[in-house]
Amino acid sequence: MTPAGKRIAIVFRGIGDIGGTNNTIADHARYFRALGHDVDLIGEKVHKGGVTPEMGRAVRVRRVPLLSRYKWRWFAARSQKVIDRERYDFVAGHGHHYRQHVLSMHNCLHLAHEVVEGRALDARGTLAEIHDRIFEVDGFKLCICNSKLMQDDLVERYGVARDRLPIIYPGYRPEQFNHADQARYRDTVRAELGCNDEVLIGLVTSGDYRKRGLDILLEAYAGLESSLQRASRVLVLGKQGGASAFVERARALGIADRFSFVAHTREPQRYFHALDICVHPARIEEFGQSVQEAMACGVPLVTSRRVGATELLPRALYDALPGGPDAANIRAQLAELIRDADTRKKSVEQLLREAKVNTADANFTQTLAVYESGSL
Numbered sequence: 001m002t003p004a005g006k007r008i009a010i011v012f013r014g015i016g017d018i019g020g021t022n023n024t025i026a027d028h029a030r031y032f033r034a035l036g037h038d039v040d041l042i043g044e045k046v047h048k049g050g051v052t053p054e055m056g057r058a059v060r061v062r063r064v065p066l067l068s069r070y071k072w073r074w075f076a077a078r079s080q081k082v083i084d085r086e087r088y089d090f091v092a093g094h095g096h097h098y099r100q101h102v103l104s105m106h107n108c109l110h111l112a113h114e115v116v117e118g119r120a121l122d123a124r125g126t127l128a129e130i131h132d133r134i135f136e137v138d139g140f141k142l143c144i145c146n147s148k149l150m151q152d153d154l155v156e157r158y159g160v161a162r163d164r165l166p167i168i169y170p171g172y173r174p175e176q177f178n179h180a181d182q183a184r185y186r187d188t189v190r191a192e193l194g195c196n197d198e199v200l201i202g203l204v205t206s207g208d209y210r211k212r213g214l215d216i217l218l219e220a221y222a223g224l225e226s227s228l229q230r231a232s233r234v235l236v237l238g239k240q241g242g243a244s245a246f247v248e249r250a251r252a253l254g255i256a257d258r259f260s261f262v263a264h265t266r267e268p269q270r271y272f273h274a275l276d277i278c279v280h281p282a283r284i285e286e287f288g289q290s291v292q293e294a295m296a297c298g299v300p301l302v303t304s305r306r307v308g309a310t311e312l313l314p315r316a317l318y319d320a321l322p323g324g325p326d327a328a329n330i331r332a333q334l335a336e337l338i339r340d341a342d343t344r345k346k347s348v349e350q351l352l353r354e355a356k357v358n359t360a361d362a363n364f365t366q367t368l369a370v371y372e373s374g375s376l
Contacts, residue, residue: 005036005037005038006037006038006089006090006376007037007038007040007086007088007089007090008032008037008038008039008040008088008089008090008091008092008376009039009040009042009059009082009083009086009088009090009091009092010025010028010029010039010040010041010042010056010092010094011042011043011079011083011091011092011093011094011096011097011100012025012041012042012043012094012096013043013044013045013061013072013075013079013096014043014044014045015041015042015043015045015046015050015051015058016041016043016045016046016048016049016050016051016058017045017048017050018206018264018265018266019206019289020170020206020287020289020290021094021106021170022050023173023289023360024170024171024360024363025041025094026050026051026055027171027173027360027363027364028092028364028367029041029055029056030054030055031364031368032056033054033055033056038056038057039055039056039057040056040057040059040086040088041055041056041057041058041059042059042061042079042082042083043058043059043060043061044060044061044062044063044075046058046059046060047060059082061075061078061079061082062078063075069125070125072096072125072126072127072129072130073125073129073130075096075097076096076097076098076130076133079096079097080097080098080099083097083099083100089376090102090371090375090376092104092371093134093139093140094106095107095127095130095131095134096127096130097130098130098133098134098137098139099134099137099139099140100139100140101140101141101371101374101375101376102140102141102142102143102144102370102371102374102375102376103134103139103140103142103143103144104143104144104146104367105131105143105144105145105146105150105154105286106146106286106287107127107286108149108150108153108154108157108284108286109121109123109126109127109128109131110123110128110131110153110157111153111157111284112211112283112284112286113128115283115284115306116210116211116283116284135154135158135160140374141164141374141375142164142165142166142370142373142374143160143164143165144165144166144167144168144367144370145165145166145167145168146167146168146169146170146286146287146308147167147169147286147287147308147309147311148167148308148311149286149306149308149311150167150286150287150308151165151167166370168363168366168367168370169287169292169308169309169311169312169358169363170287170289170292170363171358171359171360171361171362171363171364172289172292172293172296172355172358172359172360173359173360174296174356174359174360176269177269177272177293177296177297178269178296178297179296179297179298179348179352181269181273181297182273182297182298184273185269185270185273185274186273186274188270189270189271189273189274190274193233193235193260193262193274194233194260195233195274198231198232198233199231199232199233199276199277199337199338200232200233200234200235200274200275200276200277201221201232201233201234201235201275201276201277201278201279201302201334201338202234202235202236202237202271202272202274202275202277202278202279202294202299203217203234203235203236203237203238203278203279203280203281204235204237204238204268204271204272204278204280204290204293204294205237205238205280205290206238206239206264207238207239207241207242207264208242209236209238209242209243209246210283211282211283211284211285212238212280212281212282212283212285213280213281213282213283213325213330214236214246214281215246215249216281216283216325216326216327216330217234217279217281217330218246218249218250218253218255219253219327220281220327220328220330220331220334221234221255221258221331221334222253222254222255223327223328223331224331224334224335224338225335228334228335228338228339229255229258231338232258232334232338233258233259233260234258234259234260234279235259235260235262235271235274235275236259236260236261236262237262237263237264237265237268237271238263238264239263239264240261240263243261247259247261268290268293269293269297272293272294272297272299273297275294275297275299276299276300276337276344277299277300277301277302277334277337277338277344278290278291278294278299278300278301278302278303279301279302279303279330279333279334280294280301280302280303280307281302281303281304281325281330282303282304282306282307282325283306283324283325284306285306285307285308285309286308287307287308287309288303288307288308288309288310289309291303291307291309291310292309292312292355292358294351295309295312295351295352295354295355296352296355296356298348298351298352299348299351300337300343300344300347300348300351301313301347301351302330302333302334302337303321303325303333304321304322304323304324304325304329304330305318305321305322305323305324306323306324306325312354312355312358313350313351313354314350314353314354317347317350
């Protein structure tokens, strides 16, 4: 057990916002507080209500609007200044500042840009510039990767020794994402969406629809047999900024009446329990917490091995997935699951068995062991 009473800093620009990383950070802060540590949460949005007393003390880095082009450099420099001044016993970084005891990475920004855009990323003024600097100055003892997909990229791109890159999959909250709660939400949410007996398909994401393959989903769905379209509906849940182009594309394809776009929420479990199929056709997804949350809620998956969370699947299910998404293979998976309720049911049983192991508690236990080896 870690000795109590240490001063710990957790640094992430968006602490308190919505998303899987924010949930993990909040859970870790609560665990540390329960162990008797003092926790400072250093971020830019910590004053907006997402940081509560049981998580620790909010330390705000104020943004200067005139420097919006350099927002990542500004946050990295200012938060590093706080850390150097406060002399914390342990610093847990999340890729938004330069030097920490243990770094947790959540994105492979260069890889994602290369896959999505087909060209190298100009890192100047972006978060990738901060990541490059972290690895240039070797600003960590250990770096936690959220998937083997990420570990492989960091080894190849930055030359980091693999034994400094432990893999710990993000955990989910079983009290929030629990198949037993399906009856509580299913009928109510489906009624809200105007879904009767149709098979409800859902893409649940924090945003960045091109990376998450919404355009691939639109083309895949548009190519389904008309009978399968009539038998189904599609929910797209996420930040609505940037959705308009995809709504227009759905109209052009003649499928807009089958789609519902809903704003992101702190209660995504309500929507998971309404789904019959979770589709995640991401071109690249370092982990993909929504995929794991769907598994925990017993929702069958349509995706590819480009999503890190699929590493949690039973080997047979993982091997059956395509190496990457395209309209044809996403369409084929959708068609099979829309047609066959028995296949969906069999998949649910397998997913629930795998998901129940990788909880937030299990994640923290593994993370704490790495933190202890990294000087906590």
